[in-house]
Amino acid sequence: MTNWIEIDTYAKEWLKEAGDRIKESFTGKLNVQTKSNANDLVTNIDKETEQYFICKIKESYPEHRVFGEEGFGDVIENLKGVVWIIDPIDGTMNFVHQQRNFAISIGVYEDGIGKLGYIYDVVLDELYHAKSGEGAYLNEAKLPKLEEVSVDKAIVSLNATWVTPNKRIDHQTFTPLVKDVRGTRSYGSAALELAYVATGRLDAYITMRLSPWDFAGGKVLVEELGGKVTDLYGNELDMINKSPMFASKPGLHQEIIEKYIKNGK
Ligand code: IPD
Ligand code: CA
Ligand code: CA
Ligand code: CA
Known part of the structure; x- marks a missing residue:
């Protein structure tokens, strides 16, 4: 049986640690490169953050697979077993130009079903997190169900x-x-x-x-x-x-x- 409570505890610990490293990078020099076009940016911090999570995940859960944007994880063709789907920095353009309005995003899926979800706004120290069937939170505060709107x-x-x-x-x-x-x-x-x-x-x-x-x-x-x-x-x-x-x-x-x-x- 997958121990989701343990995975959730680790994930939150790693998110905070990764967030601290990202914040520390604000005082250093960023290495900015382009990918598919001149506006598709990637930095050394995107890559280092993805590698950080992969190291931590594989150390604790060698059988889990990782599907990450920067390609340091596994080659994923299906979602069998436990798969961590990771965007180390979502909003890289904002990260480079604004040093805000970006987040670390992680979804942990088992056989294609979403079990855990995290979006960490590093600069505001706001962690949005959900455990499927057990509620969603912004830091410690439980989020209410969405209401209808026209x-x-x-x-x-x-x-x-x-x-x-x-x-x-x-x-x-x-x-x-x-x-x-x-x-x-x-x-x-x-x-x-x-x-x-x-x-x-x-x-x-x-x-x-x-x-x-x-x-x-x-x-x-x-x-x-x-x-x-x-x-x-x-x-x-x-x-x-x-x-x-x-x-x-x-x-x-x-x-x-x-x-x-x-x-x-
Ligand atoms: C991008 C951001 C952006 C969206 C792009 C994504 P990245 O992710 O989410 O808002 O419009 O399609 O690729 O590259 O900054 O992780
Ligand atoms: Ca990108
Ligand atoms: Ca993204
Ligand atoms: Ca990204």
């Missing part, structure tokens, strides 16, 4: 990329939604945007291209509070490959899909 009172997070011509979707799809909602926002960290959906600061978050490590932790958190985390059309998310993602309060999720996404197709 589109006209909703704040929706949507990056400007998706309302200007782009490769993934007809950019006018979202125009009626943007007009009808109370407001739109964009924070540059998918993990934090999911944490904000979990805490009700945002009512929904829509994006056309995320990787499993961007949402693995947030999915556990939002679902624990009764929210929905799916692809754009309400289907199960692909936990191995990149996909569009739509996270929202329950009723709003259905309303947006029916009225705006399906009609916009």
